[in-house]
Amino acid sequence: xxxxxxxxxxxxxxxxxxxxxxxxxxxxxxxxxxxxxxxxxxxxxxxxxxxxxxxxxxxxxxxxxxxxxxxxxxxxxxxxxxxxxxxxxxxxxxxxxxxxxxxxxxxxxxxxxxxxxxxxxxxxxxxxxxxxxxxxxxxxxxxxxxxxxxxxxxxxxxxxxxxxxxxxxxxxxxxxxxxxxxxxxxxxxxxxxxxxxxxxxxxxxxxxxxxxxxxxxxxxxxxxxxxxxxxxxxxxxxxxxxxxxxxxxxxxxxxxxxxxxxxxxxxxxxxxxxxxxxxxxxxxxxxxxxxxxxxxxxxxxxxxxxxxxxxxxxxxxxxxxxxxxxxxxxxxxxxxxxxxxxx
Numbered sequence: 001x002x003x004x005x006x007x008x009x010x011x012x013x014x015x016x017x018x019x020x021x022x023x024x025x026x027x028x029x030x031x032x033x034x035x036x037x038x039x040x041x042x043x044x045x046x047x048x049x050x051x052x053x054x055x056x057x058x059x060x061x062x063x064x065x066x067x068x069x070x071x072x073x074x075x076x077x078x079x080x081x082x083x084x085x086x087x088x089x090x091x092x093x094x095x096x097x098x099x100x101x102x103x104x105x106x107x108x109x110x111x112x113x114x115x116x117x118x119x120x121x122x123x124x125x126x127x128x129x130x131x132x133x134x135x136x137x138x139x140x141x142x143x144x145x146x147x148x149x150x151x152x153x154x155x156x157x158x159x160x161x162x163x164x165x166x167x168x169x170x171x172x173x174x175x176x177x178x179x180x181x182x183x184x185x186x187x188x189x190x191x192x193x194x195x196x197x198x199x200x201x202x203x204x205x206x207x208x209x210x211x212x213x214x215x216x217x218x219x220x221x222x223x224x225x226x227x228x229x230x231x232x233x234x235x236x237x238x239x240x241x242x243x244x245x246x247x248x249x250x251x252x253x254x255x256x257x258x259x260x261x262x263x264x265x266x267x268x269x270x271x272x273x274x275x276x277x278x279x280x281x282x283x284x285x286x287x288x289x290x291x292x293x294x295x296x297x298x299x300x301x302x303x304x305x306x307x308x309x310x311x312x313x314x315x316x317x318x319x320x321x322x323x324x325x326x327x328x329x330x331x332x333x334x335x336x337x338x339x340x341x342x343x
Contacts, residue, residue: 021190038208141168
């Protein structure tokens with residue numbers, strides 16, 4: 001038995017749950033901090049672009065750019081905008097807690113699975129819920145020939161499991177058990193909580209940045225822009241620097257959000273695979289399911305914001321040499337290899 005297999009079998013699932021709860025809290029702080037930073041930069045830049053910052057009015061004509069930057073560092077508009085972003089972020093987190101799950105389901109076209117039409121699916125979900133000691137999650141279907149599945153839910157008692165019709169049609173019962181057990185494992189290990197926050201947080205940061213870019217266009221091309229052409233010396237250079245900082249913040253923030261979303265640990269997928277094997281006592285079932293999904297995971301409706309939620313990324317495939325910075329999942333071949341080594 002390989003060292004990787006031994007590591008999986010000896011995993012402390014309580015520690016994994018605690019780690020993901022901690023990561024969720026840290027992610028919330030990152031989201032609030034990023035929004036606050038973007039808000040302050042926007043307000044600060046707007047106050048300078050419009051020439052209403054008190055320091056610009058009272059500063060001497062021969063003041064250097066560095067002196068002007070120091071004098072304008074504290075911005076009343078920036079503080080107000082930052083406070084507004086904090087309030088907005090907190091409201092967004094409250095919305096996430098109560099409504100994000102349904103939004104993510106709607107974004108992927110998921111509908112509730114009829115208990116009669118999908119009786120076998122409901123039975124398997126109930127079996128895996130009993131095996132995991134969790135309440136039975138809600139069961140959803142995506143009408144798509146692609147073969148895939150995902151789970152969502154910030155709390156185990158409000159969780160849901162979604163599979164595509166393509167997956168339901170081609171999986172044997174053992175394979176379906178493996179897939180559902182994998183998704184139940186994400187709920188059990190609190191991976192879903194973190195993944196949902198990543199999806200929502202990345203989307204909000206992208207929205208904040210887009211707002212900044214639109215406002216920057218307003219200042220660059222409006223009448224305020226023409227009045228700035230009269231600025232000379234240090235104040236003109238200051239306006240140029242502030243404009244560059246504003247644009248960089250608006251461009252880099254979504255990039256950071258993207259990297260955070262891509263930073264979903266590969267080990268969390270391995271952990272869910274190992275947990276699924278424990279729940280079903282049949283690692284070969286999930287291994288066989290993964291081999292069927294590989295190459296057929298793509299969905300008609302592409303949604304980059306939720307791709308990391310699926311059992312296999314529906315938009316991209318990753319080789320064994322894929323970089324952690326750009327991959328949401330480990331290579332399927334490596335996952336299958338580890339599962340086949342479990343005894």
